[in-house]
Amino acid sequence: MNILTMLWKNLWGGSQTLVFPARPAEGKGFRGQVHFNPEQCTGCAICKFRCTSRAIEFKGGKGEFTWSYDPGQCTFCGRCVEGCKTHALSQDAECPPLYLTIHELKNVYTVARKAPAPRPAPAAPPAAGENAEPPAAGGAQ
Numbered sequence: 467m468n469i470l471t472m473l474w475k476n477l478w479g480g481s482q483t484l485v486f487p488a489r490p491a492e493g494k495g496f497r498g499q500v501h502f503n504p505e506q507c508t509g510c511a512i513c514k515f516r517c518t519s520r521a522i523e524f525k526g527g528k529g530e531f532t533w534s535y536d537p538g539q540c541t542f543c544g545r546c547v548e549g550c551k552t553h554a555l556s557q558d559a560e561c562p563p564l565y566l567t568i569h570e571l572k573n574v575y576t577v578a579r580k581a582p583a584p585r586p587a588p589a590a591p592p593a594a595g596e597n598a599e600p601p602a603a604g605g606a607q
């Protein structure tokens with residue numbers, strides 16, 4: 467294509483971009499933004515380490531922790547959701563709303579740490595003289 471044809475196309479080809487606030491529809495397979503359920507979160511921070519775009523931040527405290535998510539930094543890859551063992555994270559196809567300033571969509575949750583589940587008591591050892599295993603049926607007499 468010579469330069470004149472290119473110029474002609476650029477001048478008369480019409481707009482190739484959408485005018486704000488219009489935006490293209492989400493592509494097929496779009497996973498959507500991440501939702502957080504503080505009730506199911508144990509504060510393990512695995513999601514933070516799996517998120518390479520730093521959309522998730524985690525700050526541990528003594529009796530609580532702070533978890534935050536910024537859809538404006540999210541690539542919607544789903545790695546955090548896949549890595550959460552307690553299913554505290556989920557995704558739906560909802561597209562984040564339009565935003566004009568950085569971190570405008572950020573959600574911050576402060577979650578109280580849950581008390582660890584009590585450990586089961588260890589089994590008591592058999593008393594002296596007590597046969598730990600029952601005699602086998604039809605054994606020696």
Ligand code: SF4
Pocket residue numbers: 506507508509510511512513514549550551552553554555
């Ligand atoms: S959301 Fe899941 S992976 Fe992230 S801190 Fe909570 S339990 Fe861990």
Ligand code: SF4
Pocket residue numbers: 500516517518519520521522539540541542543544545546547
């Ligand atoms: S979906 Fe991907 S980019 Fe978005 S918060 Fe999870 S790991 Fe990070």
